[in-house]
Amino acid sequence: MRIGWGIRNLARQPLRTALSLLGIAVASAMLLDMVMLSGGLERSFERLLLGRGYQIRLTPKGTLPFDTEATLSRASAVIAEVRADTGVAAAGGVLGGSLYARRGDSLITFFGYGIDPSAQALYQVTRGRDLAPGDTLGIVLSEAAARALGSGPGDSVSVAGGLDPQLATAGTERRLQVRGLVRWLYDYRGQRSVGLVLPLMQRLTRAGADRASVVMVRARNDAEVAALAARLAERHPRLEVSSVADLVQQVRDRLVYFRQLSYILGSVSLIVTVLLVATLLAITVNERLGEIATLRAIGVSRLTVVGQVVAEGTALTALGAGLGVALGLVTARYLDTILTSFPGLPAAISFFVPDGRALAIATAVLLAAGALAGLYPAWLAARAPIADTLRAEAT
Amino acid sequence: MLLALLLLPTGDPAQLPAQEVAVERRLAGELGLRVGDSIRIGPSPDSLRMAGIVAAVYEPRPDPSGIMRRDKQIRMHLPDLATLLGHPDRVDRFGVSLRAGIAPESAAARLNRAAFGYRARPSAEIAAESSQTFLVVSRFHRAIGVITIVAGAVFLLCIMLLKVEERRLDAAVMRFVGVRRRTIFAALLLEAALIAVAGSAFGVVLAWIAGAATNAYYQRLFDTRLVFSLVTPGIVGFSVALSLLLGLGAGALAAWRLVRTPPMVLWGRA
Numbered sequence: 286m287r288i289g290w291g292i293r294n295l296a297r298q299p300l301r302t303a304l305s306l307l308g309i310a311v312a313s314a315m316l317l318d319m320v321m322l323s324g325g326l327e328r329s330f331e332r333l334l335l336g337r338g339y340q341i342r343l344t345p346k347g348t349l350p351f352d353t354e355a356t357l358s359r360a361s362a363v364i365a366e367v368r369a370d371t372g373v374a375a376a377g378g379v380l381g382g383s384l385y386a387r388r389g390d391s392l393i394t395f396f397g398y399g400i401d402p403s404a405q406a407l408y409q410v411t412r413g414r415d416l417a418p419g420d421t422l423g424i425v426l427s428e429a430a431a432r433a434l435g436s437g438p439g440d441s442v443s444v445a446g447g448l449d450p451q452l453a454t455a456g457t458e459r460r461l462q463v464r465g466l467v468r469w470l471y472d473y474r475g476q477r478s479v480g481l482v483l484p485l486m487q488r489l490t491r492a493g494a495d496r497a498s499v500v501m502v503r504a505r506n507d508a509e510v511a512a513l514a515a516r517l518a519e520r521h522p523r524l525e526v527s528s529v530a531d532l533v534q535q536v537r538d539r540l541v542y543f544r545q546l547s548y549i550l551g552s553v554s555l556i557v558t559v560l561l562v563a564t565l566l567a568i569t570v571n572e573r574l575g576e577i578a579t580l581r582a583i584g585v586s587r588l589t590v591v592g593q594v595v596a597e598g599t600a601l602t603a604l605g606a607g608l609g610v611a612l613g614l615v616t617a618r619y620l621d622t623i624l625t626s627f628p629g630l631p632a633a634i635s636f637f638v639p640d641g642r643a644l645a646i647a648t649a650v651l652l653a654a655g656a657l658a659g660l661y662p663a664w665l666a667a668r669a670p671i672a673d674t675l676r677a678e679a680t
Numbered sequence: 681m682l683l684a685l686l687l688l689p690t691g692d693p694a695q696l697p698a699q700e701v702a703v704e705r706r707l708a709g710e711l712g713l714r715v716g717d718s719i720r721i722g723p724s725p726d727s728l729r730m731a732g733i734v735a736a737v738y739e740p741r742p743d744p745s746g747i748m749r750r751d752k753q754i755r756m757h758l759p760d761l762a763t764l765l766g767h768p769d770r771v772d773r774f775g776v777s778l779r780a781g782i783a784p785e786s787a788a789a790r791l792n793r794a795a796f797g798y799r800a801r802p803s804a805e806i807a808a809e810s811s812q813t814f815l816v817v818s819r820f821h822r823a824i825g826v827i828t829i830v831a832g833a834v835f836l837l838c839i840m841l842l843k844v845e846e847r848r849l850d851a852a853v854m855r856f857v858g859v860r861r862r863t864i865f866a867a868l869l870l871e872a873a874l875i876a877v878a879g880s881a882f883g884v885v886l887a888w889i890a891g892a893a894t895n896a897y898y899q900r901l902f903d904t905r906l907v908f909s910l911v912t913p914g915i916v917g918f919s920v921a922l923s924l925l926l927g928l929g930a931g932a933l934a935a936w937r938l939v940r941t942p943p944m945v946l947w948g949r950a
Contacts, residue, residue, distance in 0.1 A: 300841070300937075301838070301841060301842065301845070304834060304837055304838045304841060305838055307834050308831065308834040308835050308837075308838050311827065311830055311831040311834055312831055314827070315827055315828075315831060345724055355723070355724055356724070357724075358724075541901070542898075550824065550828075554831075557831060557835060560835075561835060561838060564838070564839060564842060565838065565842060568842045568845070568846060571846070572845075616827060619823065620820065620823055620824070623816060623819045623820045623823055624816065624820055626816050626819075627812075627813060627816050628812045628813060628816075
């Protein structure tokens with residue numbers, strides 16, 4: 286009974302309670318979404334970068350982690366030096382650039398990756414088989430590239446590079462066999478990408494012998510990534526050595542706007558919840574002053590009255606938050622669909638990613654806010670003068 | 681011609697003669713460059729072939745698309761850049777100014793039919809493509825705005841309902857002394873309207889302060905003159921109208937429930 290009447294009181298005014306619950310649910314949904322947004326992209330990006338366990342990237346100094354315009358020279362020597370480090374489990378070069386393929390009379394443009402099949406961190410085979418090291422006669426395609434070419438594993442395609450835009454003629458053309466279809470981890474939705482072994486890509490794109498856009502490195506031990514990155518940076522002062530943690534930090538710096546927006550809107554949601562619960566309880570307590578005075582007159586302690594009002598606020602917040610979780614997951618999905626339509630964003634990236642710890646903290650803060658919101662009305666209820674209130678009720 | 685270049689303040693001998701370059705203010709600040717300083721420029725770290733002299737430090741036109749990238753830019757004469765890249769007499773793109781009355785779409789179509797090796801596109805088409813990012817952000821803001829409006833509407837409805845219900849005893853007394861339901865309804869509605877107006881006015885002031893704080897913060901953060909938050913008369917009008925509409929609607933609903941209730945029930949004796 287002691288805890289009961291405060292909570293049962295919610296059923297006395299069903300419309301009022303329903304509206305309050307709806308208001309708290311919308312505010313909680315917003316809070317949930319903002320908690321997911323606050324670090325969602327970083328978590329998603331980190332998972333993407335570590336998808337195949339390569340924790341370090343080496344690129345030309347002053348360039349982005351994958352910039353097809355700037356390439357590093359003496360790539361094989363750099364890779365050999367990197368592999369010589371005892372902390373390195375695997376290292377492979379990647380060269381990116383445009384390639385072209387013929388289908389009938391038309392020339393289709395593709396994004397080409399030159400890779401080392403024994404040390405690649407860019408794709409997963411979905412159909413057929415992978416390229417073998419040194420396979421200069423094979424090619425792997427993304428689903429979109431396979432659709433554009435109308436080809437599948439076992440088919441032959443003609444691939445060209447070094448296109449002259451004024452003459453629309455290809456410099457070098459090769460007939461290659463499709464070994465398999467792959468899912469490129471960093472591609473945007475529907476990107477037409479193809480993969481070849483690095484030496485063949487270097488020849489086709491005329492990038493220059495022994496050049497690569499990036500060297501990807503997998504450390505033997507996750508705990509030693511920072512030390513390994515520091516060693517590599519010291520040995521290769523003309524290269525940019527970035528660990529996944531560095532890249533995530535760069536993303537964090539660039540997308541500071543979304544994090545700040547999530548903090549602001551999350552705080553506003555919390556304030557709205559507190560205001561709603563506090564207003565509702567203050568008016569409810571005001572309406573029930575006579576009832577509370579009667580309870581006090583028959584010996585119910587002030588502490589019990591305070592406990593009832595606080596329990597009412599907490600119950601209201603918990604019920605609203607429960608509804609808010611369901612609503613928040615739906616709205617997060619919708620908002621994620623909007624943000625992931627950013628042009629050029631990898632298809633595997635997500636902005637709204639749940640994190641257990643952050644969600645637990647948000648829930649605890651929300652419930653604490655609901656309980657705190659009940660404190661002022663509870664204080665009003667506890668300090669009401671018994672005799673005066675009963676006299677006023679009687680007249 | 682656009683390309684990523686590398687730039688180092690250095691004293692090593694260059695292979696190409698020194699050329700004048702203009703350096704963006706932020707980059708000049710980062711590298712500590714001043715007009716007259718010597719630099720080395722090249723397309724890659726191992727190929728800083730050209731010597732340059734800082735002829736000017738310039739302030740670029742505020743560009744939203746460059747804010748997140750924080751590009752570092754220099755400007756140089758086209759032939760110098762083409763020589764540096766080893767592609768003399770080549771450009772990525774060039775602009776065409778049309779005579780008055782010529783539609784860009786038809787001019788682009790004619791150029792595309794007449795020549796081979798390039799593609800002509802109206803500036804509006806390029807602008808629409810390059811502003812895709814902002815359209816996505818705008819759609820996101822709109823979706824957040826709708827959620828906020830729903831939350832605000834429910835909040836307003838709750839407050840109005842509670843506010844009107846607080847007047848149960850007053851309404852009962854008025855009914856006992858013969859005041860008509862319609863009069864009570866109008867009085868409660870007027871009260872709701874006054875609250876909505878006062879709340880809207882406070883909201884506008886709050887929005888203006890929040891907007892000013894947002895602009896001050898982000899302009900400082902990104903070192904730009906771009907305006908991030910703009911409280912326009914249209915937005916104020918829409919917000920006030922919506923808030924009044926919601927306030928009046930919520931007030932009317934609550935007042936209607938109150939005047940329908942028998943006075944003895946309102947008084948709490950039934």
